Amino acid sequence: MNSEALKRLVAQAACDEVLKQPAGQCLGIGTGSTANWFIDLLAPHQSHFAGVVSSSVASTQRLIQQGFYVLDTNQVTDLPVYVDGADEINPQGHMIKGGGGALTREKIIAAMAKRFICICDASKQVAVLGHFPLPLEIIPLAEPCIMRTITALGGEGRLRMVGVTGQPFITDNGGWILDVHGLSITQPVQLEAQINQIPGVVTVGLFAQRKADLLLVGGPTGVVAVAHSQ
Ligand code: 5RP
Numbered sequence: 493m494n495s496e497a498l499k500r501l502v503a504q505a506a507c508d509e510v511l512k513q514p515a516g517q518c519l520g521i522g523t524g525s526t527a528n529w530f531i532d533l534l535a536p537h538q539s540h541f542a543g544v545v546s547s548s549v550a551s552t553q554r555l556i557q558q559g560f561y562v563l564d565t566n567q568v569t570d571l572p573v574y575v576d577g578a579d580e581i582n583p584q585g586h587m588i589k590g591g592g593g594a595l596t597r598e599k600i601i602a603a604m605a606k607r608f609i610c611i612c613d614a615s616k617q618v619a620v621l622g623h624f625p626l627p628l629e630i631i632p633l634a635e636p637c638i639m640r641t642i643t644a645l646g647g648e649g650r651l652r653m654v655g656v657t658g659q660p661f662i663t664d665n666g667g668w669i670l671d672v673h674g675l676s677i678t679q680p681v682q683l684e685a686q687i688n689q690i691p692g693v694v695t696v697g698l699f700a701q702r703k704a705d706l707l708l709v710g711g712p713t714g715v716v717a718v719a720h721s722q
């Protein structure tokens with residue numbers, strides 16, 4: 493099975509899971525190619541939900557095109573479930589996210605949700621996080637200062653650019669993204685707390701303090717479900 497087939501498989505498993513929720517509740521939906529499969533497969537069942545909240549402008553546009561009722565996060569007080577992909581996940585359920593640059597809204601919605609269901613293919617499972625560069629959303633004027641602090645932590649920060657335009661990638665919130673290479677993240681909870689303390693960092697793409705509650709992984713033999721307690 494190729495990677496797209498695995499994403500579709502795991503997205504279908506997530507649809508089956510969220511449709512076990514009572515009708516009339518809200519649902520959080522993330523960003524990326526796996527989340528896109530989830531949106532498309534869930535579209536015929538959209539009336540099961542009172543509305544959805546989305547972690548990016550791109551997902552919001554896709555959800556609206558598919559006929560979902562998209563709510564602002566400010567309008568939602570009760571969010572039973574959030575479904576999203578990940579760039580890496582370790583055996584404890586700690587994740588690196590933000591490959592699509594949507595980490596800040598993803599972290600907000602993950603914090604709002606009672607359950608975080610992570611959907612990915614088996615290639616995202618790693619023993620130690622850090623081979624995938626760790627994204628940080630930052631306030632642009634703090635970039636040189638943050639870069640120095642990241643170097644002192646043993647990482648190499650690279651400003652994310654838009655293709656070969658020479659222009660920085662701008663997030664949905666007007667921030668920039670620093671992708672930090674060269675880290676071997678053996679203590680994700682501590683590193684998340686440490687990077688959160690750096691002035692000018694809006695969000696670090698480590699989801700360790702609030703990790704996945706349920707991981708659905710698509711592999712050659714089908715979908716494997718792994719539950720994690722917080
Ligand atoms: C976007 C994310 C995505 O969840 C992550 O990049 C995984 O994406 P994909 O499903 O395309 O592999 O964090 O900011």
